[in-house]
Every structure is written in C-alpha cells, then in structure tokens.
Amino acid sequence: MSVVGQQPPPFFNRGPAPLARLAFFIALSLLMLVLDLRFHTLEWTRQAVALVTYPLRRIAYAPVEGIQHGSGYFTTLVTLKDENDRLRQRQLSTANQLLRQEHLELENQRLRALLDMKLRQPATGQMAEILYAARDRFAHRVIIDKGNQQAISPGQVVVDEQGVIGQVTRTFPLLAEVTLITDKDQAVPVQIVRNGLRSVLFGAGAGNLELRFLAANADVQAGDILVTSGLDGIYLAGLPVAKVTRVDRDTAYAFARILCEPIAGVERHGQVLVLGRHEALPPAPPDPESSNRLDKGRRGKKKETQ
Amino acid sequence: MIQPTHYSNRILRPVRDWFVWLTLLLAMFLSMIPVGQLPGYPEWVALTLTFWCIREPFKVGMGAALLIGIVLDVNSASVMGQHSLAYVLLAFTANGLSRRILQFPLPQQALQILPLLLGTQLIMLATRMSVGSEFPGLTYFLESFTSALLWYPLTYLLLLPQYQPHEKDENRPI
Numbered sequence: 450m451s452v453v454g455q456q457p458p459p460f461f462n463r464g465p466a467p468l469a470r471l472a473f474f475i476a477l478s479l480l481m482l483v484l485d486l487r488f489h490t491l492e493w494t495r496q497a498v499a500l501v502t503y504p505l506r507r508i509a510y511a512p513v514e515g516i517q518h519g520s521g522y523f524t525t526l527v528t529l530k531d532e533n534d535r536l537r538q539r540q541l542s543t544a545n546q547l548l549r550q551e552h553l554e555l556e557n558q559r560l561r562a563l564l565d566m567k568l569r570q571p572a573t574g575q576m577a578e579i580l581y582a583a584r585d586r587f588a589h590r591v592i593i594d595k596g597n598q599q600a601i602s603p604g605q606v607v608v609d610e611q612g613v614i615g616q617v618t619r620t621f622p623l624l625a626e627v628t629l630i631t632d633k634d635q636a637v638p639v640q641i642v643r644n645g646l647r648s649v650l651f652g653a654g655a656g657n658l659e660l661r662f663l664a665a666n667a668d669v670q671a672g673d674i675l676v677t678s679g680l681d682g683i684y685l686a687g688l689p690v691a692k693v694t695r696v697d698r699d700t701a702y703a704f705a706r707i708l709c710e711p712i713a714g715v716e717r718h719g720q721v722l723v724l725g726r727h728e729a730l731p732p733a734p735p736d737p738e739s740s741n742r743l744d745k746g747r748r749g750k751k752k753e754t755q
Numbered sequence: 756m757i758q759p760t761h762y763s764n765r766i767l768r769p770v771r772d773w774f775v776w777l778t779l780l781l782a783m784f785l786s787m788i789p790v791g792q793l794p795g796y797p798e799w800v801a802l803t804l805t806f807w808c809i810r811e812p813f814k815v816g817m818g819a820a821l822l823i824g825i826v827l828d829v830n831s832a833s834v835m836g837q838h839s840l841a842y843v844l845l846a847f848t849a850n851g852l853s854r855r856i857l858q859f860p861l862p863q864q865a866l867q868i869l870p871l872l873l874g875t876q877l878i879m880l881a882t883r884m885s886v887g888s889e890f891p892g893l894t895y896f897l898e899s900f901t902s903a904l905l906w907y908p909l910t911y912l913l914l915l916p917q918y919q920p921h922e923k924d925e926n927r928p929i
Contacts, residue, residue: 463813467847474817474843478824481836486886491835498829502787506830509787581789583832586895587888590832592789619832626832633889654889 573725612689794894808849820846
C-alpha cells in the first residue's frame with residue numbers, strides 16, 4: 450500500500466475495516482437514539498417505514514384476527530343469552546339517568562349561561578378497536594384501528610365504557626398508538642371525588658398506578674375514586690380514572706405512598722372511544738412584567754441568558 | 756470427503772442472494788405477528804440475522820443489520836435506534852466469530868449463539884433503562900432461550916436449498 454502507484458488487487462478490496470464500519474454504524478444508531486428521544490425529529494422516517502410495511506403488518510394480523518373471530522363464533526348460546534340479560538338489566542337500571550340526561554344538560558347550559566360561565570365542552574368521540582398490544586416490552590402501548598385518515602391526532606384521550614384508558618401518542622395513516630395510563634411516562638391530572646383534592650396520577654408498572662407528591666397526612670383513603678380534573682385542557686373533567694387501593698403513610702418520608710388500580714379495563718382489549726379535541730383554554734392573562742421586559746429589549750435578554 | 760452428514764464441513768451449493776433476503780423478510784413478517792407481550796416469543800429476526808452473518812459474513816453484515824433494526828424499531832413501537840444499535844453489534848460479533856462457530860456441531864453452535872442473543876437483549880435493556888423505562892421482568896430474557904432452541908431446526912430449513920445437487924444422480928450419496 451505504501452509503495453507509490455501500487456494498489457491491492459481488486460479481489461482483496463472489501464471496503465473499510467470492520468472496526469471502522471462498526472464505529473460508523475454505532476455512531477449512526479446513537480445519533481438516531483438521541484434524535485428520537487431528545488428532539489423527536491425522526492417521525493417522518495417512522496411514518497415512511499410504517500407506510501411501506503403496512504401491508505405486511507396487516508397480513509401478519511390476519512391469523513390473530515381469524516382466531517379472535519373464530520373463538521367468537523363458537524361462543525355458546527348460553528353465554529350470549531346471559532350477557533344479553535345482564536346488558537338489558539344494566540340498561541334498565543341506567544335508563545332513568547339516560548332519559549333525564551338531555552333535560553339535565555339543557556338545564557345545566559341555561560344555568561351556566563345565567564352564571565356567565567364558559568360552556569362545558571360537549572364530548573364527541575369516535576369508536577375504535579384495540580387491535581393488539583405493541584411488542585415493545587418496555588412500555589405499555591396498544592395499537593388501535595383508526596389513524597390520521599380518520600382525523601385522529603396525538604393527544605386525544607381514549608376511554609372505554611368505564612373510564613380512561615390512555616392517550617393517543619402517535620398516529621400513522623391507518624393506525625394509532627395509544628399509551629396506556631399504566632405506562633411509566635404517562636401522567637393524568639386527577640382529583641378525588643370525595644373531597645376535590647387535586648393531584649397527578651402516574652403509571653407504576655404491573656397494571657398499577659401511583660399518586661405521587663401528596664403529603665403524608667393528605668386526606669386520601671383506600672377506596673377513593675379518582676376522576677380527571679380537566680385542569681390541563683386535554684382531559685375532559687370528570688372521567689373516572691382509578692380507585693385507591695392502598696395508602697402507606699411512613700413518617701420517614703415526606704410523601705405518602707398511594708397505590709391505585711385503573712377503573713377501566715386498561716389491559717383488556719375491545720372497543721374504545723377516542724374523545725374529540727378539547728377546546729383550547731383561553732390564553733393566560735398577560736404577565737405585567739413582560740411588557741416592561743419588551744421595552745428593555747436586548748439588555749433584558751442578556752440578563753436572562755446569564 | 757463428502758458424506759451425507761449435516762455437519763458444517765459438508766460441501767454446499769453457493770447461497771442465492773434473493774433467498775437470504777427472502778428469509779430475512781419472512782423473519783420480519785413473523786416478528787410482526789401481534790402476539791402482544793407474550794413472553795418467550797422467539798426473536799426471529801435476530802436469529803435469522805445471526806445465521807446469515809455466521810454463514811455468509813461477506814453478504815450479510817452491519818449495514819443489513821442497521822436497516823432491519825430500523826424497520827423493527829418502527830414496528831415494535833420502540834425508540835428509533837434501539838434495535839439497530841443492538842443488531843449492528845450482533846452482526847459485528849457474529850461476523851467475527853463466524854469461522855469459530857461453524858467448526859462445532861449444531862447443538863454446540865446453539866450454545867454459542869445464546870450469549871450473542873442475550874447480549875443483544877442486554878444492549879436493548881441498557882438503552883431503554885438509561886432513558887427511564889421500566890424493567891420488563893426476567894421473563895424478557897426467555898426470548899433468547901427459545902430462539903437458541905430453534906437454531907437446530909432453523910439451520911436445516913435455511914440450508915435446504917443449498918443441499919440440492921445440480922443434477923440428480925441416484926448413485927451419488929448426496
């Protein structure tokens with residue numbers, strides 16, 4: 450190689466050394482990791498790959514779908530009859546409330562108009578079906594069968610007939626990913642029905658939830674029902690989320706350890722409702738200091754960076 | 756010496772490129788079957804990739820591993836770069852150990868594949884734990900064991916086209 454004008458014969462030429470290639474590819478992978486985790490700029494790659502592999506994914510889902518449908522076909526008449534009876538009973542027991550709901554909502558609107566308050570958002574929603582749980586073992590996500598094409602967008606709340614299941618976190622043209630409330634990175638602003646105490650609920654793994662950062666003497670009891678507080682402008686207020694199962698008050702720690710379990714069938718599969726977008730909250734009142742800062746111009750900015 | 760054995764020193768026909776890619780695609784298809792979070796579902800892609808990296812180190816290497824990793828990242832709804840990082844390292848190691856592993860009979864090969872697959876899973880675990888995901892439990896590592904068990908049948912299956920002679924001869928042992 451060092452001899453001038455001498456090249457190795459082409460059949461020995463295999464490109465860069467393996468270690469150099471390894472370093473290159475590892476750097477590329479790490480770059481992707483950082484870009485995806487920190488800056489979230491790789492969504493277009495994801496969309497492209499998902500679109501190309503969609504037919505394959507759909508075919509791969511066929512056998513599972515077949516098994517599900519097949520087992521549904523062989524459900525015995527007795528179970529169906531039982532379920533039918535149970536549903537009819539439930540319908541009767543809630544009929545009273547349902548019949549009066551329209552009347553109550555109208556009355557509520559009139560009263561709110563009288564009080565000059567902002568109208569409560571009417572909940573709109575789209576039915577969707579949970580297809581399967583995502584393969585990623587490190588997170589709790591499920592895939593539903595509606596996507597961009599059906600006007601599903603990230604941030605929408607997903608509920609079933611009993612309560613909140615999770616939130617849409619990523620959408621593809623025909624599918625969407627829902628992060629369940631039991632996921633470690635998912636937080637839901639809640640309040641306790643009994644006394645209106647507000648807090649934030651986090652996933653704790655293994656199908657559990659945890660109320661964090663509540664003082665050791667906070668008024669929380671086992672059996673309390675938690676509903677969404679609606680403070681974030683994403684979740685509608687009043688959706689049932691979880692039930693407190695255990696409260697550990699250890700004086701050694703500043704905070705109580707409060708474990709909850711979800712009310713909705715979070716780890717089960719079936720039909721869900723994707724709630725429509727909550728109307729954006731009115732802009733926060735202007736900060737009186739901000740106008741002064743604008744006047745100061747560059748000098749103020751410099752101070753901030755220091 | 757040509758004998759009707761299935762040891763790796765048996766003389767085989769050269770592999771066809773399209774067959775390599777077809778099997779990798781099939782493995783990706785198998786990995787897309789939505790089994791949910793079923794523990795112990797074999798890592799088809801990692802297994803097939805290791806196989807070709809060991810058998811054909813000049814055909815399948817780190818570049819293929821990176822591409823396959825990206826597709827898997829998207830389809831398993833994990834973080835971009837998680838699978839590609841692990842698979843690139845897997846391909847590098849498998850390429851490097853290729854000659855050594857091929858000397859052993861198949862059961863012992865499977866024993867040597869196991870640490871490779873476990874290492875791949877450990878890299879993915881480290882990647883996700885370092886950004887604050889929860890630990891999926893020890894059943895997570897079951898996948899490597901089921902995959903290593905599949906090494907023996909998979910080798911037969913993937914080498915099948917190469918066992919076929921050019922022209923049929925009834926008197927010849929293979």
